Amino acid sequence: MLSCREASRLVSEGLDHNLPWAQRLSLRLHLMMCRGCSRFRRQIEGLDRFVRRHPDLPERIEPEATLPAEARERIKAAARHTDR
Numbered sequence: 613m614l615s616c617r618e619a620s621r622l623v624s625e626g627l628d629h630n631l632p633w634a635q636r637l638s639l640r641l642h643l644m645m646c647r648g649c650s651r652f653r654r655q656i657e658g659l660d661r662f663v664r665r666h667p668d669l670p671e672r673i674e675p676e677a678t679l680p681a682e683a684r685e686r687i688k689a690a691a692r693h694t695d696r
């Protein structure tokens with residue numbers, strides 16, 4: 613039986629390359645029994661699909677680039693406040 617830590621590692625690795633069948637099988641068994649990990653897998657897969665649908669996304673999404681200017685200003689002001 614896989615631990616949740618192993619299962620989530622396999623889920624993230626499974627995006628990049630195919631797992632050996634034995635690992636895939638035990639992962640599948642774990643996901644059938646573990647609600648937390650199957651939710652995690654759905655999130656990862658959703659994220660993966662999103663990135664595939666938007667191939668022009670920058671590799672690392674800067675949170676500032678996606679925020680409206682007004683929110684950006686608020687963050688900058690808060691940073692100035694704490695950055696001493």
Ligand SMILES: [Zn+2]
Pocket residue numbers: 615616617619642646647648649
């Ligand atoms: Zn689990």
